[in-house]
Amino acid sequence: MYSFGGEQRNRGLELTAYGEVQRGLRLMASAAFNDAKLTRTAGGVNQGNNAAGVPDRTFNLGLDWDTPFVQGLSFNGRVIHTSPVYADAANRLRVANWTRLDIGARYATKVSGKPVVLRASLENAFDKNYWVVSNYVTVGAPRTLMLSAAMDF
Template identity: 25%
Template sequence: MSYSRSFEQVTGAARDGSLFKPQRGTQYEVGVKTDLFDNKLSATLALYELTLTNVLTSDPINPDFDVQTGEQRSRGVELSVTGEILPGWNVIGFYGYTDARVTKDNNIPVGNRVFGVPDNVASLWTTYTFPTGSLKGFGGGIGFNYVGDKKPDSLNTFTIPSYFLTDAALYYRNNNFSIGLNLNNIFNVRYYEASFSNLQRIIPGRP
């Protein structure tokens, strides 16, 4: 269990030329960690709530400027699993759910999703390295990454769709020497990482 307070100075451009107040945060978190399958896997589960005030975001009237929202609250759960299933076979898995909403504001509708925050994120990466024999040190892996849909602007006028990516790797490791080949988005999925200023700027993902 943990409790924390924070503050951070923010920079931006207000329409009236005024300076912005520091962003302030309050977070509560509780979690548990356990070992599974004869200590072959380690699992961690965490629940949290983070409240931010004076958050900087795009001005709904003119996206070339910024405003400070009254309050944003994020509640979520994170689950991670890591371990060695068999000698040489490792796995890393993660799932996160975040409900990030505007809870107080004079310009942005209360209840809107916080821009740029996906509701669901999940990943799974598994590798196998030959532990013995003539192929000792050679290995490979495959990874899967899912990012849920998100809102790219404070008014939630449109949605960036979710996407699912597959990555792979081949490598050789021997003491202090290693060499590898990483392949990202091997199925050439078309996806978009973010968008700003009401479709004036869209950032596509790498092919």
């Protein structure tokens, strides 16, 4: 049986800013600083260790830009950074930090008088290998292209 057993205390600070920096250019930035510790552990074995799956720092920066040359066309990008994280309560298995770049485009138009939005996004644009830790460790998604269309009717 797999169990963390005990209690986990999370303290930290998260800062987020979002706004239109200039007409047609939107910015989203966030930073999180975490101090997640194991407390009241079974037998005190892992007492005071870092909690598994909780990075000390995460940073995100995203931009969304409406192009002036094609009405309805927007480009966007996002950078995500996560600091190293422990994958076990004993803090013996440490997973490296990782940074990922996502890019995309959106085109808003009308088809037969109905609003339509076409989207394309490329997540993990540089096909970076990385590990994701939550209750288990898994490989981060490889370069992934997603296409979608939405229509109001």
